Structure formats: structure tokens, C-alpha cells
Amino acid sequence: MYFPPDPVQEINAELIKLRHKTQESDEGLKKLKFYREVFVIQYQKSSTCEVQIEQNSDQGEKLIYDFQQLLKLRMELYNNFLHIYIRLKELQKKFLETHLIKWKRAQQLYGNGVPFQNNLEKLQEWCEMLADIIWQIKLNIGQIENLFACFSSPEINFEKLSILKNYFIVLLSSLITNVFIIEKQPPQVIKTNTRFSTKVRLLVGSKLGVSMSSPQVKVTIVSEAQALELIRTGKNGIEASGVILNNMGTMEYYEATGQLSISFQNLQLQTINRAQKKGLDSVMDEKFSLLFQTQFQVGGGDLNFQVWTLSLPIVVIVHGNQDPYALATITWDNAFGKPGRELFKVPDKVHWKEVAAMLRNKFKSYTGCALSEDNLQLLARKVLRTSGFVKPEAQVTLSQFCKESLPRRKFTFWEWFYGIMKVTREHLSYLWNEGHIMGFVDRQHAEELLLQKCNGTFLLRFSDSVIGGVTIAWVADSQARGSREVFMVEPITSRDFLIRSISDRIYDFEILQYLYPALPKDQAFKKYYTLNTGVINPNGYINRGLISQLPGFVAMQ
16 A cells, blocks of 8 residues: 655655755865865965966976865865755745645634644744755855965856855745744734734744844734735835834744744734725725734844735724624635635635535634534525535635625625524533534424424524524424414524523423423433522522513423
């Protein structure tokens, strides 16, 4: 059986090989220094003139031979450096374009609740090994340049070595500018005048003497157009799109962890400048990003770097009731804003199977509860406004997801789904996880299920007509019709649950006997009842309690 190679082990092995090759070049450089010193001594003995090799004597021929040996050693080192460069460039590309991009994508999906294996320490280890190797070779090339600077022979190609050194500098620059990362993303929905936090980190912070320069980091907020211009030109002197308090800080080096980072704990967006709206676009469709900028020196001032990085897209709100709409924009972006896209661009439509995965992860992370395949099928029919089975490859549009109202409703699919997540997290998660809430079942199917059971059987489902509403459906004899019928309690919302819990309401409704399919209700809910025991308080009063009633219905005899 074929087992594909472990990509982590591959990079580890390649870095070890490159470090070994670098050590070999160190030894080669020592050898070159030694032979160069011997040559200079011999030359000084044979002539006190300007360094110019004589070719008309035995001594001159010996010096020529020795000099040729020096050039040969120099060329061997050059070839070794070139080999290291080619392998380094390939390895660094794999690291930056595969592993680091994969980490950033995982961080983005984490915003939608996808579990995130944060292997940042391993990434930093690789970064530091790459930086060490690149810097050491750059220094070695510089030493060779110095060793031959006093020679004026036309056989010495100074330009070739200088070009190779610049290749390593470019490699180092590419590494450093790409590993200034946001370790902890800011909230992707930011309310003005509300405190928030974030953390940035330089993954080569323990190397190259970067920490000695105590880099200052500045945070600003930029619009989509500004971010695109920054990426296009690389010039970061752009005007901010808002005012952020406490937006300056100094990166600190933590010796115990080897991290160079800064945590902004008290950022606050005071004002925001919005672009002119286009067509039917809402302000909740407008995306911003936090721009982090810093500059520092490496190698004791040998090289200067100005680096920046952009956060994941952010939607700015000014009122809490905008949160669901903003979260819809961010949820779609996190799920479908894949690596390599033009900044902030997302597809207008995607396959249902992708939307299903997004909803499953979001619901799980938000509520702690899982969605079943039956739950997802109902959601598919709801978002696509259909009654039939929805195939995985069916197309769901962004408008269907969060812009167009559901049929005969004044709210969108996302508003309805968000309301369910909210009420589940706040009041129902314990019952959901025990399997006592059917939840995602339409009215007609609920009636079909209950009519197959004995009177008094009930189930809990999410309302189709009230955002965040939960209704209790049960089967009983209808006095008006003279037959069995399914009845449904007016949807109960979060405000109602603050007054009396769902378990206590079920206790109050004596007509309810069996939780679908046939579980006695006390067996399911008794441990959650909060009964008034009639105990007299120290003040002499007995606590009064509220009881829910179903007028016109009595307990089964």
C-alpha cells in the first residue's frame, strides 16, 4: 500500500540537509581563508611591489598555480552556494505558498467554527531555520568578497558573486515580509466605540537581531479599495478609513518562547469613513481590513525592512441589531474567500454541499450542538425555496442566503437561521445535545409524524414564522372536528424563556405526555424542572411562581 510522504517530515528533512550543506560551506570558507593567507605570505616574500603576479620566473609560476587553486576553491564555494540557493528558493516557496497559506486559510475557517490546529510554533521553527541558512550564506559570500577585494586579476568575477549575494538578500526579504502575521485575528464584526483585541507576531523574531531594534507597530483601518491599492503598489502610506484609539505599540521579545510579538488589548474604533453605496448594497456588505505596519533592521543595521500585513475582512457596525447582517457577510467570506482570490472577492453562488459544511460548522461552534443530515436537508429546502430533495451539487446564491426574504416572510434565510442559533445557545443547548429537540422539521412533516403516535405525544420544532421562536406541537382529539389533530403552541422566544424555561413550560402543560416518539416527558425533562417547593423565606413570604396554561386543553385521563 502506498503512503504519501508526510509534508512536515519532508520539510524537516530538507532543512536538515540544507543546514548540513551550509556547514560544509563554512568549512570550505575556512579552508579558503587558510590558503589565501598562505598565498599572501608567499607573495609578500617574492615581491614588495603592488599585487601583480609575475609570469616570467619559477617563483611566479608557483604563485600563479597557487592563485589558480584559490580561484578553484572560490568557484567550488560559489557552486555550493548556488546549489543551496536553488534548493532554498524551492523550499521557501513551498513553505510560503503551501504551509503558511494553509495555516492562514485554517485561521480564516476557524472564524466559522472549523477546528483549528494551530501549528504556529512549527512554522516559526522552519522560518528561523530558513533565515539562519540564508543569513549565514550571505555572510559567507561577503567574506569571500572581502578575501579577494585586494586582488586585481581579470580572472576574478566579482559581479557573479555579488549577484548571487543579492539573490539571497531577495530570498530573505521575501521570507521576512511574508512571516509578519496576525496570530490572533481581530473580531470580524467590529462595533464602533467598543474595545477589541488582536495580536501580531514576526516568525523570525528570535533571529537576525530583529528584537534589538524594538519594532513599533501601527494599526489602521483601510477600505477594500485602499487595501487593493496597497497590494498593487506595495506603498503603505495610505490614509486611514477611520480613527482607532491605542493603535501604536512596541513588539516585545519573550525569551522563554522565542516569540517577538505584540498584543493590542484596548483597540477601539471611534469613527469610520464609508464608501458610497452601490445599487442595493447595504453598509453591512462593505468590508474593511486592519492594516498592521512596522519597520526594523536586521544584522545590526545591515538591512532595513518595512513590512505590513492585512487582517481578514471586517464589517463595521454602529448598533447591535446590525450584527446578524454583518455576520452573514463575514460567514460567507470566511467560507468561500479561498486563497489566491482577489482581495475580498467571493463567488455569488456555490454548491449546497459547501453551504451545508459552513452551516454545520457555524452551528456547532456557536451553540455547541451538531446538525444531522435531516436537519441539513430541511435547511437546504429552506434556503433554496423548494420542497424536494436537494442534491449536493445544487447551487445556492448569496442573495438566497442572506439578501432575499423567504417566501411570505419579512426576513431572510440567514436571519431565521441566526435566530435559531442564538436561542439554542442561550436556552436550548442542553436539551438539543440530549436529543430532546427535533428542531429543524417543517410543520407538515411534524403533523405527519405526530398523527402516527398516541394522543399526548409532542415534539419541539423551530418556528417558520417567528425568528428565534420555538413551538411545541402535540397530537390530541379535536372537540371541534371530532377527530385527532395536531396543535401547536404560539412560538416561544428568548424573551419568554427569561420568564419561564422550556422544561418548566412542558411540565405545566399536562396535556403533553410523551416526547416523540414515545419517551415519558418526566424522564426527559424532570431533572430540569424548577418547582416551587413552598418554602417560607426569612422575610415570612412564600415565593410566588408563574404557570403556563393552554386554555381549552386538559390533561389526558
